[in-house]
Amino acid sequence: MHHRHRHRQVLAPAALLASLALLLTACGGNSSASTGTGTGTDGSGAVTLNVGDQKGGSEAILRAAGELKNLDYRIKWSTFTSGPPLLEAVNAKAVDIGGVGNTPPVFAAGAGSAITVVAAWHGTSKGDTILVPNGSKLTRPAQLKGKSIAVAQGSSAHYQLVANLKAAGLSFDDVKVKYLQPADALAAFTSGKVDAWAVWDPYTSQVLQTKRGRVLTTGDGITNGLSFQVAAPxxxxDPKKTAVIKDYLARLRRATAWVHGHQEEWAKVWAKDTGLPYDVALASVKRTHSTRVGVAVDKPLVASEQQIADTFTELKLIPRKVDFGDFVDSRFNGDLPPSTTPARS
Structure with missing residues (x-):
């Protein structure tokens, strides 16, 4: 197929940006586009669930897995560029529920937003990386001292960077941080304007598949690998909305589990939905998407997120102490395994 041809590997950064600009995914940082765009409605019935989504996110995975059939309620979809604006919409009651990575809820909680984490998935953190250009002399994280690193503010990569620096005996002040959204960070990275880039999949897969850089270190064993569905209190x-949310979460868990056994099929859908080359989508699915397991919103989860919150409070990036336990609801756990359950291999 044409998307496997070698010419994919010599695309100029500008050509990559068109597809990547769409992909400020669940882990994404602050975005100027704080509004969602409507993408239609599924199902029928008296109750409408307003769902916040991201490109190649919940709607795509539910549709691919056949989980949007036989809905006796309506799902009205809104698409957001990243996690923080999606959570702003949850706080404003414009969205009932939506999916984000492990760090945006911490920043939303720090801002006193009305948000509640109602469901969680645990996957590997192997797609969360610090990348360096091919010609870089850096071989281990400790050598990042004094170097410039691109990262999206308030994103999962933001915490991954802090945690990896700490593990290497460095503080956040030991490096020159450049806050850049992924599209801008990619341009800076490929033109040599930064020494390293802290980022997540599919950007990791994009850089590796196009041979534009290599992995200095990953978030594996460093970050919690959690992603969430977050609802409006x-x-x-509302009992009717709550019943619908319970059904929606069950469908989403089944769809996420479906991905593990249908990786090529999902990669095709995901590539089409996001504009990514198929080989990049498949690499990202194998490295990250297919590893996710639905887990309980439990005490270890709260403790793990509390650690992220406390880290950002110490760095004065969150203005106050956050009690993350105040922002979760465990009533949808059912018989799900604990949040510490290993990711799928």
Whole structure:
């Protein structure tokens, strides 16, 4: 197929940006586009669930897995560029529920937003990386001292960078951080304007598949690998909405599990939905997407997120102490395994 041809590997950064600009994924940082765009409605019935989504996210995975059939309620979809604006919409009650990575809820909680984590998935952190250009002399994280690193502010990569520096005996002040959204960071990285880039999949896969850089270190064993569905507290006070949310989460868990056994099929859908080359999508699915397991919102999860919150409070990037336990609801756990369950291999 044409997307496997070698010419994919010599695309100029500008050509990559068109597809990557769409992909400020669940882990994404702050974005100027704080509004969602409507993408239609599924199902029928008296109750409408307003779902916040990201490109190649919940809607795509549910549709691919056949989980949007026989809905006796409506799902109205809104697409956001990244996690923080999606959570702003949850706080504003414009969205009932939506999916984000492990760090945006911490920043939203720090801002006193009305948000509640209602479901979680645990996957590997192997797609969360610090990348360096091919010609870089850096071989281990400790050598990042004094170097410039691109990262999206408030993203999962932001915490991954802090945690990896700490593990290497460095502080956040030991490096020159450049806050850049992924599209801008990719341009800076490929033109040599930064020494390293802290990022997540599919950007990791994009850089590796196009042979534009290599992995200095990953988040494996460093970050918690969690992603969440976050609901509006007002929706959870409505019994009809709550019943619908329970059904929606069950469908999403089945769809996520479906990916593990249908990796090529999902990669095709995901590539089409995001504009990514198929080989990049498949690499990202294998490294990250297919490893996710639905887990309980439990005490270890709260403790792990509390660690992220405390880290950003210490760095004065969150203005106050956050009690993350105040921002979770465990009523949808059912018989799910604990949050510490290993990711799928």
């Amino acid at each position: 007002s929706a959870l006070k």
